[in-house]
Amino acid sequence: GESVGLHLPTLSVQEGDNSIINCAYSNSASDYFIWYKQESGKGPQFIIDIRSNMDKRQGQRVTVLLNKTVKHLSLQIAATQPGDSAVYFCAERPDYGGSQGNLIFGKGTKLSVKP
Amino acid sequence: DAEITQSPRHKITETGRQVTLACHQTWNHNNMFWYRQDLGHGLRLIHYSYGVQDTNKGEVSDGYSVSRSNTEDLPLTLESAASSQTSVYFCASSEMGWDEQFFGPGTRLTVL
Numbered sequence: 001g002e003s004v005g006l007h008l009p010t011l012s013v014q015e016g017d018n019s020i021i022n023c024a025y026s027n028s029a030s031d032y033f034i035w036y037k038q039e040s041g042k043g044p045q046f047i048i049d050i051r052s053n054m055d056k057r058q059g060q061r062v063t064v065l066l067n068k069t070v071k072h073l074s075l076q077i078a079a080t081q082p083g084d085s086a087v088y089f090c091a092e093r094p095d096y097g098g099s100q101g102n103l104i105f106g107k108g109t110k111l112s113v114k115p
Numbered sequence: 116d117a118e119i120t121q122s123p124r125h126k127i128t129e130t131g132r133q134v135t136l137a138c139h140q141t142w143n144h145n146n147m148f149w150y151r152q153d154l155g156h157g158l159r160l161i162h163y164s165y166g167v168q169d170t171n172k173g174e175v176s177d178g179y180s181v182s183r184s185n186t187e188d189l190p191l192t193l194e195s196a197a198s199s200q201t202s203v204y205f206c207a208s209s210e211m212g213w214d215e216q217f218f219g220p221g222t223r224l225t226v227l
Binding site for chain 2: 032034036041042043044045046049089091093101102103104105106107108
């Protein structure tokens, strides 16, 4: 089994409901953010990204919101499905005056979808 | 379809042994990365490469080395495996810098 989901914050939602997963990032110099989905036993899968010159970006059933004032990122999943069950984590990329830093990954939130 | 693969998927080894984990990508990406994933931590960067013959240390590089002799491969070597290196290892690649990294399926390494 996959141990990455243990000891993580868990969000449990009913199938068909909307899900909101939050992420507080650490570096005010970060200018690029990514959301990843990781299913049990698999590698992280890119979902959506957003640059700091945007507040909102939409994909297929997913929306990312960025609030730079409070250094907060959220991922909204519309009409959550059982296949959405996974660990979701954000990543930020600091920009130090034109020199990009390494991606900094959050620890993740486990999303559990009840049928 | 382009992809990124890792081998082996599971490995058990003994303390002190040298271990090499393979990573192969067919995206033709210049940028490749190695991470480890442990309970209580986000993904942590071990080494990365921006192209052939280029390698750089990441956050947790001690005890690890990489080499980049071609675009497709970035093998990760544990010179002398330690129990603290028991982890799940992920390789990733990207077309542009640190943007949109594509990850492999991972290698679960156990050091006894």
